[in-house]
Amino acid sequence: MFEKKFSHNAPDSLDQTLKREIHLARNIQMKLLNGKQPVLENAQLRGSSIPARLIGGDYYDFYPLMNGKLRIVIGDVMGKGIPAAMLMILTRGAFRSAAEFTKGPGETLTAMNNALFEDLRSLGSFVTLLCADWDPKTGRLNYANAGHPLPLIIKHTKTILQVPKLLGVMLGGLPHQIYEEKEIVLDPKDCVYFYTDGIIEAQNRNGEQFKRDRLIQVLLENYEKSAEDLEKAVLKEILDFAQDTPQRDDITMVILKNDQNSTFVSGFNSPVMNY
Amino acid sequence: MDFAVEHLVNPNGEGFLKLIGVLDIYTIEKFNLEMDKLGPMISLTIDFSELYFIDSTGIGCILQILFKSKEHHFSVDMIGIRPEISDIFEVVGLYQIWKTIQKDG
Numbered sequence: 001m002f003e004k005k006f007s008h009n010a011p012d013s014l015d016q017t018l019k020r021e022i023h024l025a026r027n028i029q030m031k032l033l034n035g036k037q038p039v040l041e042n043a044q045l046r047g048s049s050i051p052a053r054l055i056g057g058d059y060y061d062f063y064p065l066m067n068g069k070l071r072i073v074i075g076d077v078m079g080k081g082i083p084a085a086m087l088m089i090l091t092r093g094a095f096r097s098a099a100e101f102t103k104g105p106g107e108t109l110t111a112m113n114n115a116l117f118e119d120l121r122s123l124g125s126f127v128t129l130l131c132a133d134w135d136p137k138t139g140r141l142n143y144a145n146a147g148h149p150l151p152l153i154i155k156h157t158k159t160i161l162q163v164p165k166l167l168g169v170m171l172g173g174l175p176h177q178i179y180e181e182k183e184i185v186l187d188p189k190d191c192v193y194f195y196t197d198g199i200i201e202a203q204n205r206n207g208e209q210f211k212r213d214r215l216i217q218v219l220l221e222n223y224e225k226s227a228e229d230l231e232k233a234v235l236k237e238i239l240d241f242a243q244d245t246p247q248r249d250d251i252t253m254v255i256l257k258n259d260q261n262s263t264f265v266s267g268f269n270s271p272v273m274n275y
Numbered sequence: 276m277d278f279a280v281e282h283l284v285n286p287n288g289e290g291f292l293k294l295i296g297v298l299d300i301y302t303i304e305k306f307n308l309e310m311d312k313l314g315p316m317i318s319l320t321i322d323f324s325e326l327y328f329i330d331s332t333g334i335g336c337i338l339q340i341l342f343k344s345k346e347h348h349f350s351v352d353m354i355g356i357r358p359e360i361s362d363i364f365e366v367v368g369l370y371q372i373w374k375t376i377q378k379d380g
Contacts, residue, residue: 078331080300124339128331128367147367169368173338174375201330249330 022082026054029085032092038062038070042260043136044227045070049252050235056250057084058196059091059127063099068136071099071108074194074254075129075148083125084250090116091127091171105131105144106179113146113171113179120172127171130194134256139186144179146171149197154219156189191230192256193219198249202238205245210238227255278302280309288317290349294326298333306336316349324355334367341369345376 033049047060057077064070073095077084091112098111108131120126128147135141143151143163147170153161164182186192195215202210215234222233231253238251281293290313298306313319319340329337337353344351351373356364364370 076331078335080332121342124335126331126335126338126367149366167365167368167371169371173368173372 022054025082025085026051029055029088032089033059038064040070040136042258044255044257044259046227046231047252047254048231048235049250050247051080051085051250052198052247053081055082055085056080057088058198058250058252059088060194060252060254061092061095063096065099065133070134070136071105071131072134072194072254072256073099073108073129073131074196074252075127076196076198076250076252077127078125080250087120087123087125087127090119091129095131104181105133105142106181109144109146109168109171109179110177113175113177116171117175126173129171132192132194134186134192139188139258140183141186141192142181142183144168144181146177146179147173149195149200151192151194152216152219153184153186154191154193154223156187158220158223160216160220161190186258188258188260190258191219191223191227194254194256196250196252198247198251199234199238199253201249202242202251203245203248204241205243210241214241227257230255230257278305280306282309282313284314284316288315288349290316290319291322292319293322293324296326297328298326298336299328299330300332303332303336306333310336310340315347318350318352319344320352320354322355323353323357323360326357326360329360329363334363334369337369338372341373341376345379350377 037045037047045062049058049060051058057079059077060074062070062072075091077087077091094112094115098108102108102111109129130143130145130148130151132141132143143166145166145168147168150163150166153163155161163184166180166182168179169177200210200212200215218234218237222230225233234253277296278298279295282291284290341351
């Protein structure tokens, strides 16, 4: 006869179960978000994301293309916490699928909007995204915008370049959107700084916001540093500004620094292209 | 800063909504409760003149109003938008959505 053996341990409370599952979800998101990054020769690439809660809706990603270019995306899902994080994972999947077959950043955003529109509408949500293709051979950065703040270009002359203005509707806003592309050329030592609005909207205990001017100042002051040290400098500046004020929104940045004339992408999922 | 909303729909079916303070993830519940109280309308004017901050969740609320206006066939006018909020609306494409919905409406 088999005897049923009952566990005498009390079941976890709902609170404990939820806490455990949130931490597991955080681990998944951190692994996917801050995972392996492409190694670039003659350029530096750095991406980081800090959620306001344990998990969040900010997103960045890199996709090395077969033609040697690097596709970069940075985005912000409406809201915070678990709901935003779930949609962030959906957005990531849409980007990686689209990036495989689309010709440029504009087409990528169109494909993503087409894929996600109905889901975003039914959930009453949206995603802002900026997508850019970096060509290491020519120094060209092609970009397209779906409702996201435009990146800052810190020139080798230690000035900030105003990227040509490009507007576009957030994903989930209107169906069948065509996203225009624009292009700039990066000189050696130029740096591109992509970010989400959590940085410029970070608040201190007086309710003041960090703002774009402060961000520009810290970028210029630390321009000569490596991408990694530049990232640390920006984060330190935000922390010093906010002090003990709780983080209101997810904070994300991507830094691309053009070290020399040519860049070789040795990506984790594309062959090395030599020129 | 907290959030408050004043609303009314007059006998002609013209709705007025005034947003006051901060519309973000912490205050949208109050906004949604008030929105549910609005009855049938032929038009809605949203006054943003005393709205000082809006986050993505708040923008989502405004977006929902625009989509509702298409569904229930009422026009939407947005007035008194402060420059910093207007900049955000421009960047995310809210004006483009508003224009398209009003045109299709």
